[in-house]
Amino acid sequence: MKERWRAIGVLAAALFLVNVAARLVNRFVFPDDDTATDRITLLMFVVIGLILAVLAFRWGRDRPVGWWAADLTAAVAVALALTVFVGPLLVGESPFANGAGFFFAQIWLYLAATAAGVLVGFLTLTALGRDHRSQQLKRYAELKAAKPRKVVRR
Structure with a gap:
């Protein structure tokens, strides 16, 4: 159990x-x-999606979907909370400095990137027939x- 929480952390x-x-690069x-800020943000979401795609592919081979999906969900929830609330403070901004629309847009974009990454990894694994269930x-x-078949004699 300790190793499972360590992996999530x-x-x-x-x-x-x-x-x-x-x-930090943006700042x-x-x-x-x-334009550079938009490109860096897009690159960040792609990297996050790739990390989760690789982990979904790797963990999906060895574990049932419920186990690794719960682990990924917990890790994404913690990372999302840190990203939304602590991330802006590290560069000298307030989490709500740009308004509620930007705050919630951050959350939705982060969840979309993570969901896309997990889906790409798991669907690739399933298409190859290498997932745990297959x-x-x-x-x-x-x-x-x-x-061998048992022969029934009467």
């Missing part, structure tokens, strides 16, 4: 660090360039095919 920290890196390298069904089919 490490994933949440990694997702938050990607956001912090993007905020110090491109402070007044809106492997269980394959082992079951092989087991049933391997048993």
Whole structure:
């Protein structure tokens, strides 16, 4: 159980660090360039989606969907809370400085990027037939095919 929580914490920290890196680059390298800010934000969401796609692909092979989906959901929830409330404070802004619309847009975009990443990873894994459920069904089919038929005599 301790290793499971450690994995959730490490994933949440990694997702938050990607956001912090993007905020720091926006703040110090491109402070007044809106186009660069948009590109860096898009790159941040792509990186977050790729991290989650890789983890969904990797964890989906070994674990049932409920286990790894709960782990990813917990990590994303913690990372989202840190991103929305702590992230702006690290660059000298208030979480609500740009208004409620921007605050909630941040949340929806973050959730959309994470959901897209998880779906890409899991659907790729499922399409290849390497997910946990497919492997269980394959082992079951092989087991049933391997048993010889019993002959019933009357």
